[in-house]
Amino acid sequence: MATLSPHGKKHKVTIVGSGNWGTTIAKVVAENVKDNPDLFEEKVQMWVFEEEVTIPKESKHYDAGSELCKKPQKITQLINNLHENVKYLPGIPIPSNIIANPSLEDSVKDSTILVFNLPHQFIGKTCEQIKGKIVPYARGISCIKGVDVSENGIELFSESIGHKLGIYCGALSGANIATEVAKEKFSETTIAYDPPHMDSKHPTPQHTPAGSPKLGPTDGHKQKKKQGQLTSLPSDFPPLSHDNVKKLFHRPYFHVRMVDDVVGVSLGGALKNIVALAAGFVDGLGWGDNAKAAVMRVGILEEVKFGKMFFEGCRTETFTEESCGVADMITSCSGGRNFRCAKMSVEKKMSINEVEEKELNGQKLQGTSTAYEVNAFLKSKGLEADFPLFTTVYNILEGKLKPEDIPDQIESKNSSPAVQQLDPIKNMCMRLYHQTVIKNNILYIDGGLETFINVVNGSQQGNVTNGYNEYLIAIDMGQPWDWYTNISEIAYNKSSNPNPNTDTDPPQIINGALYQGPVDDTRLYLYGGTTSYWNTSFAGWQVPTSQQYVLWSYDTNSTKWDQYDISAASVWRPSNGFRAEAPEQGLAFYLNGEIDSGSSQTTQVLGNYIKIFLEGMIVLNATAQTATNISTKDFSGDFPRTRGGMVYIPGIGEHGILVAIGGTYKAVSELDANDGANFVSMSDVFVFDIGAYYGSVNGSNSTASGWYAQNVTGDIPQPRAEFCVIAISPPDGSSHSIYLSAGQGPSNTFYDDVYVLSLPSFTWTQVYGPGQSPHYGHTCHVVGTQLISVGGALATGWGPPCDWHIKGVGVLDLSKIIWGSKYSPDLTNYTVPDKVLATIGGVNGTAAMTQPLGGFGDPGLARLFGFDESPTNEKSSKRNVGAIAGGSTAGGVIAVILIGTVIYLVRSSKRGAEIPNVNIPTDDIHDSNERSQ
């Protein structure tokens, strides 16, 4: 009894193309549709670019007396009558269920599976012709080895076919010399197919989904195009799962491995064609197998680098482990057409185009055009030198270099000073806007802007290169060091260690936060931050990533990165917010901040320099990797702040407090580049009772927000931003010292000073400065009794001269107030500096001043500091915190006035849920194309 098919319909398959590989794949597919009659219709359409061909005399079909052999015949008729493609796959019988069709439109009509297999130079026109003439739920597989380069940038053919036709398209590529496959000699191939959800009854496989070009709006490349709405495959068709796609291609002699890295599969096939030309050139010189192997090695490295640099979701392993990578490199450099023609061009001293014309009987080389296309793209990015082998092949084709130049070219470019210049430690000139944290005696420095300078014989030379710190740098704090002479710094490559679950690289960001996480957790946490467009040509520059994974962790034991979806609370990826951490509670805080075009894929629409300030404070529970967003209306009103400083002080109230200082502010509704004009007055600081996070303010269940403003006295620092702050308390706990170092103020004023804010008296004392090196954009930490200042830019520019802390870290003795180069892990017993004691009084460091000079600004704050009956200042009692948010602006306009006049503010209880007047497609946040599984 015949088995009933569970599906009402079967897939109709068309092979678009009929060359050497096109006809071979048609044979493979035609055999498989017969073996799987439940899934596929028996007839396979093959579109044939019609031409007249003469049956060659050596063909078994040649019969001098036959009509067919007397004059050229249409190739479609020959294929349909003889069941052989006598021109492009001579001598190989092909199944009779292949129908050669000269009409492109007719061949694709009603087909649900389109296999694109023709030389890449013809695909654009072919797609134009069939656009709108295919069923909307068709699916594609591209067997084309090449990349689609236009004035807009670079795309994979799987992608450009998908975009042009509005369908999903995967990719097939492998070590597959067509005639060997056609003769049924064993080979493997790789198919990247990441089935749209509606096509598969199985979950999407692990690893990254279909890669997409990593392109940004200012990049000059093609903008990532949305796939648009895919039309569901009707349910009466068998689902196009990995299993069913495999059934269409897998043969006993042609083994298929299914993956989901469309980028890696497509690029491996395209770029190896350039390398195969180089292999042919060196072989043509008679240099032997060692030379070919050297070229292949460099070729694979350039493939990986190209994929990682320009495309998202590309896996190194696809190049090093799959047939479409290393295996195709070997086979193509041993016996492919590109290799053979390049070799012959050297041996016979002919141009490669002449060889192609003479030897290939109409078949097309892909390597020559790909070398030109890739070069045009690299040239447009100023990155030719970063891909010396690809560039050399192009220059040989252009007649500017000779095959003999290959060794020098790939050697010298690999070790050029320009490349060495990018070492984030040896060539650091300045580094700023990074994220830092100390965990388990190691100082970690992540990201940031960096300028690089060449170092020759120990001295810095030339101008700086503007770029980024793309590494996680670790400095050992368990040993004493002197940054002049001995300090251990190690740079860990972030992109060589992607998230093992999704293969996504951790983001390269500035102005985010690095948190140490709970004490018993081996992970660090990287939150927020933005992608800088400062120098998008810098090697390794990444486009902004999805904001869905705004939180990352780095496991200091396993060195693996991981990512977490906390988008329910942290809708945007904020940067420049105030950050602090309470590690013993497993809590990390990110207060206000901003988004700009670098914050995520979604916010790219904001365009250059627009910054939107954000309300709210994200509280990360690093134990559970969850987040809560709490209102900051009572902190900043409708004028959120950025670029200020915040510290955590334990032991005050039940859960400790946060103290927020300075920064800049603007209205949530303001859509402009202004993030520097309005400076928050320093005559108030802002205290957050962490008890409010737990729902219990100051020990009593209360609905109060937990925020208090407090007036300060003493040497009040000038308003400023981009300074750093740390907190330390003497052993008796009678006071708490918050150190503020350097920063920048209105109208390009820069500082090199240190102030101490002492609590609970809320008095400022200037303990250092003005010094010689005003700077900003640095971070700082406290270790023992030392403040470690990390990086920052000098007010004089970003070099040269470079940071005078030659290793980017400075050390301040917090008690003696002496800056130096030496660090010791053994200095404990902090004592309050004399100058501070002179202000707050007391004997042996025990503070005499136990409350602010004018009293506490709020009875709640007084209670927090242990006063039952609040000694508050009547005048300042219960002040509206929002109304004192401002105080000092660049133009001297007091923010209070602004608050009075700005009445159209957008209110949002969920941070970032509404952004005024900007059309940011929030649904993109969960775009399945961007989501990693």
Ligand SMILES: NC(=O)C1=CN([C@@H]2O[C@H](COP(=O)(O)OP(=O)(O)OC[C@H]3O[C@@H](n4cnc5c(N)ncnc54)[C@H](O)[C@@H]3O)[C@@H](O)[C@H]2O)C=CC1
């Ligand atoms: N041949 C091989 O061993 C392999 C080739 N590939 C890749 O498969 C793709 C197709 O290559 P092949 O099938 O070998 O092609 P081919 O090199 O045999 O090219 C000839 C084909 O191009 C067609 N053609 C010529 N002018 C045309 C026009 N104006 N418009 C449309 N078609 C035209 C011819 O009719 C013929 O079908 C390429 O990207 C190639 O890199 C992949 C694996 C193996």
Ligand SMILES: O=C(CO)COP(=O)(O)O
């Ligand atoms: O892709 C191929 C083998 O995998 C064929 O390469 P050529 O186009 O150089 O023959």
